[in-house]
Amino acid sequence: MTTDPWSQIARGMAVHAVTPRPPVGQTPHVVVHAQDKLVVRYYAPIPQAPAAVVTDRHPLVLVPSLINKAYILDLEPGRSLCAALAERGHPVYLVDWGTPGPEDADEGVAYVVDELLPRAVDRAVRHCAAQQGRSGDRVLGAIVLGYCMGGIVAAISIARLAAAGPHTPIAGFIALNTPVAFAHAGRFRDLVAPEHLDVDRDLPRLLDADGLVPVNVMKPAFNLLDPVGSVTKYRAVDAAADAPEKLARVLARERWLEENVPMPGRFAREFIAATYQKDQLLTGEWVIDGRPVDLRAIRCPTLVVTCSGDFICPPEAALPLASIVTGTAETHTLKCGHIGVVVGSEGPRTFYPLVDRWARRVPA
Amino acid sequence: MPSNPYANPFAGASTATDGDFQKMQGDLYKTWEKSMGAWWDQVLESPAFHETIKTVGPMAQARGQYRTAMDAALRELQLPTRDDVVRLTKIVTQVEDRLLAQEDLLLQVQDRLISMERETLKARIEAAEARIAAQASSQGPPVSTPPVAAAAAQLDAATEAPATSASARRGRR
Numbered sequence: 001m002t003t004d005p006w007s008q009i010a011r012g013m014a015v016h017a018v019t020p021r022p023p024v025g026q027t028p029h030v031v032v033h034a035q036d037k038l039v040v041r042y043y044a045p046i047p048q049a050p051a052a053v054v055t056d057r058h059p060l061v062l063v064p065s066l067i068n069k070a071y072i073l074d075l076e077p078g079r080s081l082c083a084a085l086a087e088r089g090h091p092v093y094l095v096d097w098g099t100p101g102p103e104d105a106d107e108g109v110a111y112v113v114d115e116l117l118p119r120a121v122d123r124a125v126r127h128c129a130a131q132q133g134r135s136g137d138r139v140l141g142a143i144v145l146g147y148c149m150g151g152i153v154a155a156i157s158i159a160r161l162a163a164a165g166p167h168t169p170i171a172g173f174i175a176l177n178t179p180v181a182f183a184h185a186g187r188f189r190d191l192v193a194p195e196h197l198d199v200d201r202d203l204p205r206l207l208d209a210d211g212l213v214p215v216n217v218m219k220p221a222f223n224l225l226d227p228v229g230s231v232t233k234y235r236a237v238d239a240a241a242d243a244p245e246k247l248a249r250v251l252a253r254e255r256w257l258e259e260n261v262p263m264p265g266r267f268a269r270e271f272i273a274a275t276y277q278k279d280q281l282l283t284g285e286w287v288i289d290g291r292p293v294d295l296r297a298i299r300c301p302t303l304v305v306t307c308s309g310d311f312i313c314p315p316e317a318a319l320p321l322a323s324i325v326t327g328t329a330e331t332h333t334l335k336c337g338h339i340g341v342v343v344g345s346e347g348p349r350t351f352y353p354l355v356d357r358w359a360r361r362v363p364a
Numbered sequence: 365m366p367s368n369p370y371a372n373p374f375a376g377a378s379t380a381t382d383g384d385f386q387k388m389q390g391d392l393y394k395t396w397e398k399s400m401g402a403w404w405d406q407v408l409e410s411p412a413f414h415e416t417i418k419t420v421g422p423m424a425q426a427r428g429q430y431r432t433a434m435d436a437a438l439r440e441l442q443l444p445t446r447d448d449v450v451r452l453t454k455i456v457t458q459v460e461d462r463l464l465a466q467e468d469l470l471l472q473v474q475d476r477l478i479s480m481e482r483e484t485l486k487a488r489i490e491a492a493e494a495r496i497a498a499q500a501s502s503q504g505p506p507v508s509t510p511p512v513a514a515a516a517a518q519l520d521a522a523t524e525a526p527a528t529s530a531s532a533r534r535g536r537r
Contacts (some may be wrong), residue, residue: 003386004385004386004389004390004393005389005390005393006389006393035460035461035464036457036460101450101453102446102450103450103453103454103457115461119464119468122468122471126471135478136475136478136479136482187405187408190408190409191408195411196411196414197414208427208428209427209428209430209431224408227400227404228397228400228401228404232397
């Protein structure tokens with residue numbers, strides 16, 4: 001078999017086109033809360049010993065990006081953040097945003113950060129307390145892990161909950177590849193910079209008839225972020241073609257990349273304008289529903305994780321969060337890419353144990 | 365026997381290769397990859413590129429025009445249109461929001477009750493202890509009533525509970 005890159009790409013394309021995609025999101029779980037399209041999936045902790053009952057762990061609430069399927073965090077056996085943390089004894093709650101429909105076109109950022117997410121976290125905390133037999137002051141707050149855009153909405157939500165009063169259901173915050181300094185936010189910023197895109201004039205023209213940013217606009221945009229990678233990835237497919245397990249793994253990741261979720265038009269307009277165009281998250285000038293977003297209000301322990309090979313959220317776009325929050329902050333930069341950190345080999349080797357260790361240290 | 369869906373369709377194929385040629389192709393590929401990356405950075409900064417991107421819009425608008433025509437046809441047939449379904453969904457979502465707001469209130473009340481229950485219980489015990497102490501000091505000699513029953517009776521009296529004592533209630537079961 002020839003090993004020249006062009007033939008590998010050609011063969012990879014053929015394999016990619018004809019091979020069925022493997023199942024994803026296979027870890028057993030139950031749905032404990034639902035609102036609108038959102039559901040919260042609960043992955044029970046797996047005790048180390050048969051008789052052991054884990055009652056001293058904070059509920060870990062995982063918040064993926066709104067434009068991706070939630071199963072990225074439970075992709076497949078061995079590459080599942082949900083399963084890995086449950087196996088380490090943590091009660092895990094996955095926020096699945098669902099797929100918006102035309103009825104959601106007018107929902108803005110406020111609906112997500114003030115309505116959907118706080119209630120999802122609240123119900124996860126209550127469910128966990130009931131499982132652990134805790135009540136009143138003994139209830140353990142949640143550790144919220146936000147990934148990419150999920151990290152942004154989680155940060156805003158946590159800051160607003162903290163600003164509202166001293167008693168919040170949040171015990172810790174993990175920001176994974178979460179940009180806050182959008183001047184350094186890489187190629188996506190180039191794509192939607194104000195000199196190229198007027199959100200009020202141009203964005204409505206990109207919306208579909210349902211008022212959503214459709215998948216067929218988003219997917220090419222993401223391909224444009226790494227046009228070379230969207231071709232060279234077929235080499236990886238070819239390299240895995242003779243190993244069924246490896247190929248299934250590559251194609252599970254492909255499935256996730258292929259299955260984007262549309263974004264409500266109003267949310268997209270507000271979000272892109274305030275973040276990628278005006279960089280208002282870092283300066284505290286973003287006003288949502290009449291209230292400014294002040295990330296300094298985040299008082300809980302915070303872990304900022306970035307990836308050196310991330311071109312969607314370069315480390316310099318994410319690391320400033322650690323110096324904004326008021327609580328103790330820790331930073332880690334891993335040697336992998338934006339997606340590889342959760343579904344690549346670096347996930348089980350480095351990232352999953354890092355989250356486990358850090359979560360155990362968060363005080364009650 | 366079912367065929368393996370992940371089997372490589374090119375398995376077994378062989379191509380004669382030359383080491384130098386392969387190396388040259390590899391070098392060519394690396395050069396291509398590097399120059400493509402650099403070129404793409406330039407493209408992303410080009411105004412012409414961004415103007416072209418915006419032409420995606422008319423495709424979505426064409427779809428919108430098709431939908432408008434379809435809605436008109438459905439109305440003529442007295443069938444619900446997509447907009448009707450959207451309106452209905454919004455109403456259902458609003459009802460759900462109201463129910464969840466009620467659930468929030470109930471949970472807050474439940475939290476408050478749990479907190480109050482603990483405070484009330486503590487106050488009742490303290491009151492009962494105070495009355496027992498006061499009674500013991502006023503009566504002088506030790507009372508013949510068993511201590512637990514006496515404490516329960518005091519607790520009932522302190523909280524204006526029914527006259528039956530805890531021991532009596534236990535006896536009736």
